Amino acid sequence: MTDWPDVDVADADAVAEQRDEVVAAVTDHAGRVAYQLARLQGGDYGQQTFTTERGEWTVKYEAGDLEYLRFDPNSGSETYVVSTKQPPEPEPLATALADYEAFVAAFNAHVDSLDGVLDDVSTDFPSVEPTxxxxxxxxxxxxxxxxxxxxxxxxxxxxxxxxxxxxxxxxxxxxxxxxxxxxxxxxxxxxxxxxxxxxxxxxxxxxxxxxxxxxxxxxxxxxxxxxxxxxxxxxxxxxxxxxx
Known part of the structure; x- marks a missing residue:
């Protein structure tokens, strides 16, 4: 009979639970970004990438709901912060979320850049001749x-x-x-x-x-x-x- 070392096995449940709580919060917040982006682009589905100093964030939505949020750092592997498959590992998630505020700022800057772009567009169109x-x-x-x-x-x-x-x-x-x-x-x-x-x-x-x-x-x-x-x-x- 093998004598196993008298060492406790670490309990991953607490880490996984904390990770799931963080992902749920990001999903809720980024979901609002996806909804606003869907309204802005005027389609049922689509995606857009936003660039920060540390990398690129890609938001994909379908029917106005967040499909995934992906972070592609300037160096290292990409991380699906939110996806319909499996949740990210805690360490890559932490690395990505360190840049999350910059992502939101990039999205806000994109929206602000469009403010007033239609102000000079006239709706005084010619009359339509009847047939x-x-x-x-x-x-x-x-x-x-x-x-x-x-x-x-x-x-x-x-x-x-x-x-x-x-x-x-x-x-x-x-x-x-x-x-x-x-x-x-x-x-x-x-x-x-x-x-x-x-x-x-x-x-x-x-x-x-x-x-x-x-x-x-x-x-x-x-x-x-x-x-x-x-x-x-x-x-x-x-x-x-x-x-x-």
Whole structure:
């Protein structure tokens, strides 16, 4: 049996308890710094570094709460004074906290440097022009185009049958396609698969696109009428008594 030396083992609980009390106090105080920094930067999360004579302090926050406070001395290893992981060792903590007051002073100086920076910024902005007139004109043009397309869609559905279909043609080299379904016009697109949706179930085209393609819509309607004429001409040549 081994005879152990008759030496008492030091109790670390008292040191750890004191360390935890200090970290809790720093967390509370630096948390107020993090909150003010979050307000100043205007974001839910971020970080900023402040320089002192002895090193650099980095404050990181998330949702306005302190995420960590790190001290990186000019010489030696960095110390996470506050973190979501493990608490710091007592000796590095003491070294860091010897510079904590300088950190707070650096933060205060940063805030003071911004005081009055917006004093000369004018809020006398130009008036904003309403879009009511443009929107009304857009709706007027597109409403008429949709009205005509719905008529075409209805006629195509009567002729072709089925629940949906398309009619496509070229106007001055640009491909136009009308897709219809049971509810009428699904879309009217100019320019192929990567073109402009003059009519769709989503947002309307820009005013510039409407100005470009609306005049050519008459050509699309004329092409549809020619298509109907060709169909009627073909049917007129059909005889049920065996003669042409």
């Amino acid at each position: 009511d007139g443009v929107v009304a004109q857009r709706d007027r043009v597109l409403g008429r185009i949709r009205e005509i397309c719905d008529v075409i869609a209805g006629e195509l559905q009567r002729y072709e049958g089925g629940d949906y279909g398309t009619f496509a043609t070229r106007i001055e080299g640009t491909r136009w396609e009308l897709k219809w379904d049971q509810d009428g016009t699904s879309y009217l697109r100019a320019g192929g698969s990567g073109g402009v949706y003059v009519l769709s179930q989503y947002e309307p085209p820009s005013a510039a696109d409407i100005r470009e393609y609306a005049p050519a819509f008459s050509g699309f309607v004329a092409a549809y009428n020619d298509h109907v004429e060709e169909l009627e001409s073909d049917l007129r040549t059909v005889s049920v008594d065996g003669t042409n």
